[in-house]
Amino acid sequence: MIKAVFAAALAFSLSAAAPALADPAVVMAPGGAGGGYDAMARLPFEAMSKEGIFTDGATFTNKGGAGGTIGLAEFVGANRGNDNAVMSMGVILVGGILLNSSPVTLDDVTPLVRLTNDTGVVAVATDSPIKTVDDLVKAMKENLGAVSIGGGSAGGVDHIVMALIAKESGLEPARLNYIPYDSGAEAVTALGGGAVTVAVSGVSEFKPMADAGRIRIIAVTSEGRVEGIDAPSLKEAGLNVVVGNWRGIVGAPDMSAEGRTMWLDRFAKMHDSTAWKDILAKQGWEDAYLAGDDFVAFLNDEKTRIGAILKEAGLTK
Structure with missing residues (x-):
């Protein structure tokens, strides 16, 4: 009897002392599988797991469409107050919200970190008669409607x-x-199959395709040239166009202060890790780390900036 009581007491003591296992993270990627938002959702967790920063696993959901606003709405609706829920996002979603007049906006989530910037590239099929930016502009001036353009969501960075x-x-x-x-x-497939004349996406998505000979890059959207790509910047080609595709992570609506601090600490450790630096190099992403209140301020500025660009470009009123 004494042994049974002692054993029960010991078991209770051990269970009380043992830390509770954290739940897996709930991660939304508001874009299709294989795209930029998908990679931004999954690869930070790969780095954190490898470095032992967060090892409790994650469940990933892809929900593309309407500039990312469909995924955003589902994320907000399903995860209010969930400290374990995060979502990848970026400049494309900022534009998508405006273009689609989305009732759910980035004011409904908890901004955490900006992680990367992906320089854009303009590409054509390898057998296309369009070989330069001048060729592209000439074709657009001759018949704008005949130049079909493939890219990400309407109103997005592409x-x-x-x-x-x-x-x-x-x-x-x-x-x-x-x-x-x-x-x-999908845009590369459309370009290679002749469904579109020209396509726009990020270096991380298009450079491997160009290196494999599937497409030809005719320009990059950065201030200057990009190492490893034999093409001028649009600015170098005579067009005053410089655009970056930044991406980051937000948390659930009504995330607690403790939850926000927890994720900011995890991402800070991840950002300094070798595993993340290796991922940046492999993906061709530029390090654009900005966290916490600094990211909130940046995001507010981006809403104003992108809104002005979309209006000036005739995409919104």
Whole structure:
């Protein structure tokens, strides 16, 4: 009897002393599988797991469409107050919210970190008669509607790039023949199959395709040239267009102060880790780390900036 009582007491003592296992993270990617938001959702957790920063696993959901606002609405509706829920996002979602007049906005989530910037590229099929930016502009001026353009969601950064190219060329951005795809991989397939004349996406998505000979890059959207890509910047080619595709992570609506601090600490450790630096190099992403209140301030500025660009480009009123 004494042994049974002692054993029960010991078991209670051990269970009380043992830390509770954390629940797996709930992670939303508001874009298709294989796209930029998908990678931004999954790879930080890969790095954190490898470094022992967060090892409790994660469940991932992809929900693309309407510039990411469909995924955003589902994330907000299902995870209010959930400290374990996070979502990948970026400049494309900022534009998508405005273009789709989404009732759910980034004011409904908890901004955590900006992690990367992905320089954009403008590409054509390898056998395309369009070989330079001048060729592209000439074709657009001859028949704007005949130049079909593949890219991410309508109103996203890819669309903005082409709208600004049109505007700089004296054309009406609202008349672009823009065809949105859920991911850069789908845009490459469309380009290779002749479904579109030109496509826009990030270096991380298009450079491997160009290196494999599937597409030809004719310009990059950064201030200057990008190492490893034999193409000028749009600015170098004579168009005053510089656009970056930044991405980051937000938390659930009504995330607690403790939950926010917990994630900010995890991402700070991840950002300094070797595993994350290796991922940046492999993906071709630029380190654009900005956390906490600094990210909140940046995000507020971006809402104003992107809103002005979309209005000027004729994409919103």
